[in-house]
Amino acid sequence: MSVAIRWISTGIVFAAAGAVAETPAEKFAALSKQFRPDSAWLRDAETDLERREGLEKYATYAPRFLALVEKHADDPIALKALRQAIQIVGSRDSGALQVWQMNEAEFPKGVTDGSAKRIVVLLLRDYLMSDALEPICDRMRYQYRLEVENALRGMLEKNPHRQVKGAACLALAQFLHDKLRMANLADDRPELRERYAAVFGANYLPELRHRRDSGLASEIEALFERAAVEFTDVKVRAGVVGEIAKLELYKIRKLSVGKPAPATEGVDQNGESFKLSDYRGKVVLLYFWSEF
């Protein structure tokens, strides 16, 4: 009698488990639904503590989306989950920098869950040949973690699709350019040095500086040049690769330290004409401002 009851209850348990077994798409939808309210952490937080806790909770979603990627590698949701994880890692890092700026106490500890590394490994191992990587290149451009460079280089060198290569080339140039800017800005601002160390680890800024000293600026220029020449017509989310790259090259070549300021002529707030060269003989601080 008792054995029969055990069998029946086991049968019921198995039946119940079968009824809630989710497909990868369902799991992804369920996790996304849970994620949505927590993704508004910065908007909803009002105190230092709420910001810190909101950020820390938000950050936990990256490994959770990555778990889906790893478990369902062949399912179409895997690439979606990977893209989501990439966005979370980027937002988590930029959010941390913001919280460090805003808070007076309750500073978040740097996240060291290895998500960035996992993302790169997964991408290079399972999706390197995909033709659907342009949106991922687009997201990777804004990442802070230096491991991301390997993913972008991998796509540029090994992916067979021209659109992906072009997107990766441009994203890599922009990614490195942003890192160079971070290094330069930190020269002048000690509070940034502290912040980068807290959020990204003590080696982050020294590594950026080392790259800068080893010719990063030339590397960046060469990448933009390659994007402009080899991938001129490739369309990406932000526009056309050739046009974007040419603008960046113009800025690098003409509007940089050591170059003559370009001739600038116009009208001032009183309607009077004047030129930048009118100030020859004086040191000029040229300030681009807006009222926003």
Place this chain on the structure above:
Amino acid sequence: MVGINAWTTDVEKLKAVMTEEDVPWRTFVGSDEINKTWNNPMTPTYFVIDHTGIIRHKWNGDPGDAAIDNALEKWIKAVE
């Protein structure tokens, strides 16, 4: 100090903004030519240009008063 307000292309409007915001420095009104030449930099962007017209410093974003003052001091000394 010379300003460029690339967003405002109307002289009257610029004058109004500058009066309201108490902006004292001479500012170029935005124009297609200026935007093209300087490539629509994000605001704030600062350039320090020495007395011969060479760009000596460039900052995207605010580097802080100390950095700007130090740079200006260095290049003003070069004139003397």
